[in-house]
Amino acid sequence: MGFVRLVVFGFIALSVIYLSVSVYSRSVRREKLEKQYDAEPVEGVTRSEYVAKGIAAYNAGLRPKLLLLIYVVPAVVVTAIVYITNAN
Numbered sequence: 001m002g003f004v005r006l007v008v009f010g011f012i013a014l015s016v017i018y019l020s021v022s023v024y025s026r027s028v029r030r031e032k033l034e035k036q037y038d039a040e041p042v043e044g045v046t047r048s049e050y051v052a053k054g055i056a057a058y059n060a061g062l063r064p065k066l067l068l069l070i071y072v073v074p075a076v077v078v079t080a081i082v083y084i085t086n087a088n
Contacts, residue, residue, distance in 0.1 A: 010074065018070045025067065029058045 033054035037047050045053075058064070 006078075010078070014071050014074060018067060021070065022064070022067055025063065026055065026058070030055060 030051055033051045034047065036054075037050045041047075042050055
């Protein structure tokens with residue numbers, strides 16, 4: 001029963017961390033895009049369109065996918081610790 005509790009609360013904690021890091025990362029990227037547009041405006045494209053296209057490109061990139069490692073790394077570490085502890 002203790003293991004199930006660890007998995008449930010661990011998943012909740014990792015979800016909070018993932019959401020926080022994800023929101024922070026997107027806001028940093030949005031701010032960077034806004035500054036780029038302010039420095040060099042693109043003709044025929046509004047600031048909001050420019051930022052929306054940039055965020056769409058960001059979402060299709062590698063960085064948001066790497067954030068999923070927030071779930072994978074702790075799970076692998078806990079599994080390895082449990083395996084090593086029970087192997088002896």
